[in-house]
Amino acid sequence: MEYNFREIEAKWQQYWAENQTFKAENKSDKPKFFVLDMFPYPSGAGLHVGHPLGYIASDIYARYKRHKGFNVMHPQGYDSFGLPAEQYAIQTGQHPAVTTAANVKTYRKQLDKIGFSFDWSREVRTSDPNYYKWTQWIFIQLFNSWYNKTSDKAEDVSTLVSIFEAEGNETVKAACDDEIEVFSAEDWKNYSEEEKQNILLKYRLTFLSETEVNWCPGLGTVLANDEIVNGVSERGGHAVVRKKMMQWSMRITAYAQRLLDGLGKIDWPQPLKDSQTYWIGRSEGAMVSFNVDGFDAKIDVFTTRPDTVYGVSFMTLAPEHELVSKITTAEQKEAVETYVKATSKRSELERMADVKTISGVFTGAYALHPFTGEKVQIWIGDYVLASYGTGAVMAVPCGDERDYAFANHFGLDIPNIFEGIDISEEACSVKEGVKIANSDFLNGLTYKKAMKTIIYEIEKRGIGYGKINYRLRDAVFSRQRYWGEPFPVYYKNGLPQMIDKEYLPIVLPEVEKYLPTEDGKPPLGNATVWAWDVVKNEVVSNDEINNETIFPLELNTMPGWAGSSQYFNRYMDPQNNEDIFSEEAVNYWQDVDLYIGGSEHATGHLLYSRFWQKFMFDKGIVPVDEYAKKLINQGMITGTSAFVYRIEGENKFVSKGLIGDLKVQPIHADVSFVNGSDELDIDAFKNWRAEYNDAEFITEEDGTFKVGREVEKMSKSKYNVVNPDQICEEYGADSLRLFEMFLGPLEQSKPWKTSGISGVYSFLKKLWKLYIVNGEFSVTDEAPTKDELKTLHKTIKKVEDDIANFSFNTSVSTFMIAVNELTALKCNKRTILEPLAVIIEPYAPHIAEELWNKLGNTTSVSCADFPIFEPEHLVESEKEYPVSFNGKMRFKILLPLDLSKQEIEDIVMAHEKTAAQLQGRTPKKVIIVPGKIINIVG
RNA sequence: GCCUCGAUGGCGGAAUAGGUAGACGCGCUGGAUUCAAAAUCCAGUUCUUUCGGGAGUGUGGGUUCGAUUCCCACUCGAGGUACCA
CATH class of the missing domain: 3.10.20.590 (Ubiquitin-like (UB roll))
Known part of the structure; x- marks a missing residue:
């Protein structure tokens, strides 16, 4: 009786599907456990062996938790909106929904072959209207909310309106747009409805604002930063300019502090927390106002070092700063205008790449030092960014390297305000252990004391206040794309109106072309049926727009991260059509117990989803304000590329060992042509491409042809992609699962080399043989020996410890050792072999089911209790x-x-x-x- | 530049409270079985050696009876980030 994995795996995969073995109920006496994977984007290329790594790890954990008596939810779905499908649609005219559905089908087939314990009844797809209905709904919730800094949470806009009606906006502490005019209750009452709405828009958690984008006139579209290479579009090399556009934004900045604080209570990898901390970029300092000499104007600056204010010898404004044109003197006008113009032409990327060049221009104007009253020159320089702080800095050259370089370059004063520090060579930016000098009342004080004193003085004199600043920006939420969630928004007199929940979802309209319109509108501008009828409450033809009862709908769509920001909660109750999920479901499942995924989402998905969760928590929709207790980043699996060497100028290939002094050209060969000893299947290579049909091969003495190997990213173009289907076909899913884990620690990146899989494959054959006597399946009921019990319990302990530490690679070794030992002991006893099948089940579920079944059990092994470790056997x-x-x-x-x-x-x-x-x-x-x-x- | 992670045989990796470095597997070498191959099984496989031993976990220091493990300095590699006032 051979180990026939093909038969066994097909049989149990069918069994699990038919019996819904892994369906999780929303009610149970058992404790709940929610295991989540970052759901995939279904690309046309299908899965390669790198993709399932995290899924296998989470599946092992989920299966283990079932053995330990938990009600486990392990769902899977698809992040199915995205750019590749749209680009494919632009090129071929194929509707993205069609290609996406086909890709999802391929993914599902591939995933099914690996034997995951997913509860497919909970599947979600972000591009499914029944799913994005709720993405639209959350958007509306955000629109209807404002952030009250006093209660430190999001509240309904109605509470804001009540305050306005009672006392105007002066007392309101809100996260809102800068520079909102102060108004009284009386003013508010007299405002027109339109004026009121315009004001409220400045307070809402999602709001319209003018934002700068990378506009590419050549492509008629907006580009993401990573679509721009060296200042031109990656596709086609067209010019890119900065352009202001009216777009939806999310007021994530309102949550900056809470997003920071929340990191303290979740068990996520430290590097990931560090990068979120850095991204949020909290800095403590002060706002200080400098009056401009001879103008009724002041320059506000944010500084983290107000204690060095006596070291200010000039000021620098961002070239885009609004005061620049106002204060520039006649003599300097030309120079300033030239500089401003030159800066606007440089893309942000160019400005960033060019750190060494120091440039700037004097405006001719002077600011008055708020403490000394001295006149200091006002310059503009592109090292100051309009988008951070106030777009202006008070320059303290003795204490800041960039200010120092700038002052040096333009021959400006560098007053020293540090006691006993030499600043003739470089600025002194250290805070600790340095005393302030030449600074009046600050003299002799250290950093901490000086900070306290100066902020007190600044506030006392009314020239500023202590402030905490964040690097985090509000998140732009509009995309000029087709394949994304449409906004549930129409425009009345240019003001956005939300569509009522009962009419959701607003379904993506059909368009002829997926490109932007000729007049530069987003692709939805091509839709002819894309207007909202407030009487019929449905989408109607654009021809009917009368701006009285029928209005134009929003033309932008939502970004990729919209659909992924709450999907984990939707899994709890995915078919609910009345609510995003029932209270009952969310109160039962609460949050994610284990989340596994890639670290590349550190500051995107993983930050935005925390933001939405906190918002939903404020609104009482979810019971916890952090949705994932524990998160693990799986490492990347790299490919081991194979190279053949062609002698330059000839169609002749030489085996790696014989290159010597020959001038050769390395060429990628498909890794499927290479065996475990790095030998090339010459015939397969010859048949690969016509140009190699007649190639000559210089082989080693033994007739083999050796290739060179190198670890690179797994990619189609490098011919090093390994498809999991092939592995399942040749060695089986259990071998694939074991081998992926055996490669090394989950969190590290490691190279894939298919040849190594024979080790785990022969392990499975050895395991199988333990249960076979004289070619027949058979176990004895004899009592186990001391050594046999020792092996079993040693294995139980090690595997449980490993799973607790997510050290799945060492478990596989442990299984191998156990099977080697039991084979040596000629163990064939039920009391040992039955628990062994359960311990191995999370890793190799198909063979475990088959063995369990052959042992006479009638239910799935996945429901069996995990064997109890008994330490006395190890004494x-x-x-x-x-x-x-x-x-x-x-x-x-x-x-x-x-x-x-x-x-x-x-x-x-x-x-x-x-x-x-x-x-x-x-x-x-x-x-x-x-x-x-x-x-x-x- | 900054932040983070990493570096152990030919290769992937193990050593989970500072206590036998190289578990387990791949590959390789030799042998058994076979007409032959696949598969399987057995033995060996860090380097070096005058076969007693000696050296050895990126480099250089330190703490310790004892360091892959802790501390300091550095080199190299991977990922992230970018003039943040």
Whole structure:
């Protein structure tokens, strides 16, 4: 009876599907456990062996938790809106929904072959109207909310309106647009409805605002930063300019502090937390106002070092700063305008790449130092960014490297305000251990004291206030794309109106072309049926727009991260059509217990989803404000590319070992042509491409042809992609699962080399053989021996420890050791082999089901209890002590474990090998750690 | 530049409270079985050696009876980030 994985795996995959073995109920006496994977984008290329790595790990964990008595939810779905499908549509005219559906089908087939314990009844697809209905709904919730800094949470806009009606906006502390005019309750009452709506828009958590985008006139579209290479579009190399557009934004900045604080209570990888912390970029400092000499104007600056204010010798504004044109003197006008113009032409990327060049222009105007009253020059320089802080800095050249370089370059003053510090070569930017000098009342103070004192003074004199600033920007939420969620928004007199929940979803309209319109409108501008009828409450033809009852709908769509920001909660109750999920479901499942996915989402998906969760928490929709207790980043699996070497100028290939001094050109060969010994299947290579049909091959003496190997990213173009389907076909899903784990630690990146899989494959065959006697499946009911029990319990303990530490690679080794030992012991006993099948099940579920079934069980092994570890089986009476001399192990000695230190020392010192090692010397010291080691020093 | 992670045989990796470095697997070498091959099984496989031993976890220091493990400095590699006032 052979181990026939093809038959076994097909049989159990069918069984699981038919019996819905992994369907999780929303009610259970068991404790809940929610295991989540980052759902995939279904690309046309299908899965390669790198993709399932995290899914296998989470599946092992989910299956283990089921054995431990948990009600486990392990769902899967598709992040099915996205650019590739849209680009394919532009090129071929195929509707993205059609290609996406086909890709999803391929993915599902591939995933099914690997034997995951997914609860497919909970599948979600972000591009499914029944799903994005709720993405639209959350958008509306955000629109109807404002952030009250006093209660420190999001509240309904109605509470804001009540305040406006009672006392105007002066007392309101809100996260809102800058520069909102102060109005009284009386003013509010007198405002027109339109004026009121315009004001409210400045407070809403999602709002319209003018934002700068990378506009590419050549392509008629907006580009993401990573679509721009060297200042031109990646596709086609067209010019890109900065352009302001009215777009939806999300007020994530309102949550900056809470997003930061929340990191303290979740068990996520430190590097990931660090990058979110850095991204949020909290800095403490002060806002200080500088009056402009001779103008009724002031420059506000944010500074983290208000304690160095006496070191200010000039100011620098961003070239885009609104005051620039106002304060520039006639003499400087031309120079300033030229500089401003030159800057606007440089893309942000160019400005960033060019760190070395120092440039700037004097405006001719002066600011008045708020403490000394001295006149300081006002410059503009492109090292100051309009988008951070106030777009202006107070320059303290002695304390800031960039200010120092700028001052040096333009010959500006560099006053020293640090006690006993030499600043003739470089600025001094350290805070600790430096005392302030030449600064009036700050003299002699250290950083901390000076900060306190100066902020107190600044506030007392009314020239500013202490402030915490964040690097985090509000997130632009509009995309000029077709294949994304449409907004549930129409425009009345240019003001956005939300569509009522009962009429959702607003379904993506059909268009002729997926490109932007000729007049530069987003692709939805091509739709002819895209207007909202407020009487019929449905989408109607654009021809009917009368701006009285029928209005134009929003033409932008939502970004990729919209659909992924709440999908984990929707899994709890995915078919609910009345609510995003029932209260009952969310109160049962609460949050994600384990989330596995790639670290590339650190500051995108993983930050935005935390933001939405906090918002939903504020609104009482979800019970917890952090949705994932524990998160693990899986590492990348890289490919091991194969190279053949062609002699330059000839159609002749030379085996790697014979290259010598020959001038050769390395060429990627498909890794499927190469065996485990790095030998090329020459015929397969010849047949690969016509140009190689007649190629000559110089082989090694034994007739083999060796290739070179190199680790690179797995990619089609490098011909190193390995398809999991092929592996499942050749070795089976259980081998694939074991091998992916066996490669190395989950969180590290590691290279894939298919040849290694034979190790886990023969392990499975050996495991199978344990249950076979004389070619037939059979186990005995004999009592187990001490050694057999020891192997079993050692394995139980190690595997449980490994799973707790997400160290799945070492579990596989442990299984191998167990099977090797049981084979050597010729163990064929049910009491050992039955629990063994359960322990292996999370890793190799198909073979485990088959063995369990053949042992006479009628239910799935996935429901079986995990064997209980009994430590008494591991108790030892003897220990083979390593005897070290000066820390180096020299020989071993077998001793009973109950000996005292003195007894051990006496035996060891009397040993002949000890005498040989010491060669007559007297040991200075003998260290004995009972049960561990003996070390003789001397 | 900054932040983070990493570096152990020919290769992937193990050593989970500072205590036998190289578990387990691949590959390789030799042998058994076979007409032969596949498959399977057995033995060996860090380097070096005068076969006693000696050296050895990126480099250089330190702490310790003892360091892959802790501390300091550095080199190289991977990922992220970008003039953040």
